[in-house]
Amino acid sequence: MDISNWFVFPIDVFIDTQVYISEAYNFGAKGNLGYFSKQVLAGNATHITSDIVVGEVEKHIAKDVSEAISALNKAVDNRSFAIFRDNKKYQLQKIDESEMVADAISIFHSYLSDTKAFRLDTGTIDLSSVISDYFEARSPFGSKKDKKSEFPDAFNISMLRKYAEYNAPVIVVTGDRDFAEAENVFCFKTLGELLDAINSQNELTRNAKEYIKNHTQHIFDEVELTLMDGGYALEVDGTDTDQKGTQHGVEYDEIELLSFSAISLINIGVVNINLPDRIITINLDCKATLKVSCTFPTGKFWDPFAYGTMEETHNAIIPLAISISFKQDDEEVDFSIDDIEVDFSYIELNQYTLKDGTRLRTDDPNRHWDDNDYVDNPCPDCGRAITFETEGGNGFCTNCAPNH
Numbered sequence: 449m450d451i452s453n454w455f456v457f458p459i460d461v462f463i464d465t466q467v468y469i470s471e472a473y474n475f476g477a478k479g480n481l482g483y484f485s486k487q488v489l490a491g492n493a494t495h496i497t498s499d500i501v502v503g504e505v506e507k508h509i510a511k512d513v514s515e516a517i518s519a520l521n522k523a524v525d526n527r528s529f530a531i532f533r534d535n536k537k538y539q540l541q542k543i544d545e546s547e548m549v550a551d552a553i554s555i556f557h558s559y560l561s562d563t564k565a566f567r568l569d570t571g572t573i574d575l576s577s578v579i580s581d582y583f584e585a586r587s588p589f590g591s592k593k594d595k596k597s598e599f600p601d602a603f604n605i606s607m608l609r610k611y612a613e614y615n616a617p618v619i620v621v622t623g624d625r626d627f628a629e630a631e632n633v634f635c636f637k638t639l640g641e642l643l644d645a646i647n648s649q650n651e652l653t654r655n656a657k658e659y660i661k662n663h664t665q666h667i668f669d670e671v672e673l674t675l676m677d678g679g680y681a682l683e684v685d686g687t688d689t690d691q692k693g694t695q696h697g698v699e700y701d702e703i704e705l706l707s708f709s710a711i712s713l714i715n716i717g718v719v720n721i722n723l724p725d726r727i728i729t730i731n732l733d734c735k736a737t738l739k740v741s742c743t744f745p746t747g748k749f750w751d752p753f754a755y756g757t758m759e760e761t762h763n764a765i766i767p768l769a770i771s772i773s774f775k776q777d778d779e780e781v782d783f784s785i786d787d788i789e790v791d792f793s794y795i796e797l798n799q800y801t802l803k804d805g806t807r808l809r810t811d812d813p814n815r816h817w818d819d820n821d822y823v824d825n826p827c828p829d830c831g832r833a834i835t836f837e838t839e840g841g842n843g844f845c846t847n848c849a850p851n852h
Contacts, residue, residue, distance in 0.1 A: 455649060460615055462496040462568075462608060464622035465504040465600075467639055472793075473509055473552070475559045478769065480639040483720045483729070487646060488563045495563040496618070498607060499570060500600045502560070506553050513552045517545045568607035578602045588626035598626075605630050640731050644717030652781065653718045656728045656772055659783040660716055667788060668710035671734055671766060674790045679705025684742050685798035686758065686807075697799075698758070700742035706759070711735040726774050727786070734766040738797065741810070760797075761806035767791040 461484070468481070475481050487493040521542045523529075532538040581602060582589045588598045588605065601624060609630045612618045616632035621639050628635045636642040647653045660667070675682075680703060687697040712735045720729040739761045746754045771787040825834045827845035832838065840849025 455646065457492045458494050459492065459646075460494045460496055460611075460618045461642065462498075462604075462618060462620045463501070463639070464604075464620065464624060464627070465501050465508070466623055467621050468505045468556075469508055469512075470623075471639060473505075473512075473556065475555060478729075480643060480719060480731070481559065483643055484639055485559065485563050486720065487643070492646060495560075495565045496568060496611070497560065497565045498568040498604055500604055502567070504600065505556060509552050509556060510549050513549050514545055517543050517548055521545075568604075568611055570603075570607065572610040573603050573606045574610070578606055587629050588624070601626060605633075608633055640715070640717045640719055643719040647718040647721055650721060652728070652774070652776075653721065655781055656718060656730065656774070656783060657716050659772065660713070660730060660732070660770065663785065664713055666785070667713065667768070667770070668734070670788045671710065671736075671768065671790060672708045674788070675705055675708050675738075675766075678790075678792065679703065679740070681792045682738075682740065682795060682797065684740055684760065684762075686742060686744065686760075688799040698744040698756075700744050700758070701755070702743045704741045706739040706741055707737075709737040711737065726776075728772045728774060728783075730770045730772060732768050732770065734768055736764050736766055737803075738762050738764045739806075740797070755811075756809060757811045759806070759808050759810050761803045762797045762801040763803060764795060764797060764801060767794045 463484075471479060471481050473481075475485075484493065484495075488495050524540050524542050529540055532540055578599070581587070582599075588601045590598075605627060608618055608620065608627070612630065612632035618633050619642065620627045620633055620635045621637075621642055622635055623637050625635075627633060636645065644653075682703045682705060684700050684703050686700045687695050689695050714733050714735055716730060716732040718728060719731050722728070739759065742758045742760065743755045744758065746756050767790075769789040769791065770785060771789075772783050773786050774784075775782045826832065827834055827838075827848055829844055829848040829851070832845045832847065834840075834845050838845045840846045842849050842852055844852055
């Protein structure tokens with residue numbers, strides 16, 4: 449069913465906790481949560497939430513921001529920055545974790561206020577029905593789930609059912625299929641999908657999507673230029689975790705993008721139409737193959753500055769935000785691409801995107817990083833110079849000799 453065909457504005461929209469997390473709590477003007485707030489202010493949507501969602505989002509914000517601050521403060525303490533300690537040009541200082549967490553939660557509360565979020569009444573929860581569902585392993589308490597962890601969803605679903613009795617239909621943005629089983633409740637997996645459905649009722653939107661499809665190669669070329677210029681900003685996870693939870697591989701220091709091969713544009717969705725400024729914002733993904741070269745420390749104690757290199761090829765999904773301007777003359781509309789933004793922070797390159805057999809070491813592990821650094825009488829295993837002090841007695845150095 450194409451739900452966008454029967455939208456009657458304003459629509460009631462409930463945003464699940466995991467949506468805030470997947471959107472990285474981006475309440476800014478260019479984030480999907482920000483675009484949703486514009487729909488609320490335009491009178492197209494009513495924002496519905498619950499004390500459960502608010503509490504869960506607060507908890508996740510506190511945890512995620514704390515972890516990020518901890519990593520940042522650790523980087524500030526790095527000895528490599530000692531040279532700048534008294535340099536006024538670079539104000540390197542730690543961040544107060546508690547203060548920043550409080551500010552982050554305050555931003556979330558401001559978003560709820562700005563969108564006039566209506567909180568569902570916890571008094572409408574049908575506890576007897578929820579408990580019955582729990583013991584009978586009915587949705588959302590599936591037999592393969594940690595059933596006790598599903599109580600928050602069960603409470604939210606119960607409140608939504610009661611709300612939908614008098615305010616049907618209700619739109620829920622969630623990746624959890626259990627919500628879809630409630631009567632008069634209809635689900636969208638992502639906020640981007642909902643925004644596209646809202647905007648797609650405008651014929652201008654459909655024409656803009658066709659324009660994008662007809663200019664695919666131009667978009668590929670621009671994305672390639674952006675990636676090749678800023679490839680150092682990519683992050684590649686060189687570790688693998690097996691089924692037993694054991695981690696293998698190495699952590700990379702520097703990344704170089706060697707090549708970009710575009711495949712297709714997918715998930716094309718219009719997230720905002722600015723009629724006064726005649727700007728349409730479209731979010732989409734570019735499927736591509738990326739070949740990267742990564743450096744990593746080899747961990748040889750006699751040469752702490754020794755590095756190795758690894759090349760990998762990944763099947764990547766590259767998030768894009770495209771701004772299209774338009775001019776309308778009677779029934780004719782002319783479009784032009786104003787800007788293409790590549791969101792590096794959402795590009796995942798890890799063991800799950802790695803193409804089979806493409807993780808290959810390209811340096812000689814038996815030599816030092818500097819090819820001009822000649823080593824007399826090297827150890828056949830590690831390349832370390834064998835001297836009177838490091839002779840292991842069997843043709844190998846003292847480190848490698850026990851292995852033979």
